[in-house]
Amino acid sequence: MAQQQAAPQGQQQYTPEQIAAIKKKLESMKPEEIQDMIKKQCVFCRILKGEIPTFPVWEDEKVFATLEIQPANEGHVLVFPKEHHTVLPQMPDDLVAHLFSVVKQISAVVFEVTGAEGVEVRQRNGAAAGQMIPHVHVHVIPRFQKDDVVTDWTPKQFAEADFQKIQAVLTDKSKDIKYHNPEVKIVEKVVSAPAEEPAPSAPSPKPARRKPTPRLNRHP
Numbered sequence: 001m002a003q004q005q006a007a008p009q010g011q012q013q014y015t016p017e018q019i020a021a022i023k024k025k026l027e028s029m030k031p032e033e034i035q036d037m038i039k040k041q042c043v044f045c046r047i048l049k050g051e052i053p054t055f056p057v058w059e060d061e062k063v064f065a066t067l068e069i070q071p072a073n074e075g076h077v078l079v080f081p082k083e084h085h086t087v088l089p090q091m092p093d094d095l096v097a098h099l100f101s102v103v104k105q106i107s108a109v110v111f112e113v114t115g116a117e118g119v120e121v122r123q124r125n126g127a128a129a130g131q132m133i134p135h136v137h138v139h140v141i142p143r144f145q146k147d148d149v150v151t152d153w154t155p156k157q158f159a160e161a162d163f164q165k166i167q168a169v170l171t172d173k174s175k176d177i178k179y180h181n182p183e184v185k186i187v188e189k190v191v192s193a194p195a196e197e198p199a200p201s202a203p204s205p206k207p208a209r210r211k212p213t214p215r216l217n218r219h220p
């Protein structure tokens with residue numbers, strides 16, 4: 001029995017003809033044109049262009065840090081590269097190093113300003129991993145005991161032989177990894193996140209591009 005799947009709320013539904021037309025159009029486009037089109041729809045690229053208001057915290061020529069508009073806790077910061085990359089394995093090494101150096105320092109600021117008992121750094125790649133915006137970003141989340149922010153998983157059970165099997169494959173495939181690898185390995189197969197979703201960083205109804213007021217040691 002053929003079932004028609006309802007489009008998730010807020011998402012546009014296309015007919016097979018429209019999908020075929022879009023595919024045809026994509027095939028005729030140059031890679032630069034496709035990249036340009038992606039950037040035009042990307043929430044984070046639009047934030048960088050000033051098209052979507054946000055609460056910036058820090059920036060330099062390569063990296064941008066702003067408050068998450070749908071925070072897990074007060075002082076939840078998003079850090080992302082200004083250059084558009086969909087997932088972490090596509091980023092050049094030096095940009096990854098730059099990004100995570102900033103993440104480390106923002107974590108220290110978040111610890112200090114929020115009085116957090118812990119800081120969680122979360123980075124997701126691909127829709128299956130829960131990535132909502134297909135532009136690499138890192139969440140820096142202040143954490144407190146019993147703050148109801150869900151991050152745990154139920155451990156799956158595997159036999160020792162299963163551990164050894166996956167260990168052997170991972171170890172073999174990891175043998176070329178080294179710090180500051182000059183041959184930047186770019187992952188080509190990407191399970192892309194949906195381009196249009198209710199953004200975790202969707203703009204608040206009233207534009208508010210301003211520096212946030214520092215909060216002092218308040219437990220949520």
Ligand SMILES: [Zn+2]
Binds near residue numbers: 039135
């Ligand atoms: Zn982008």
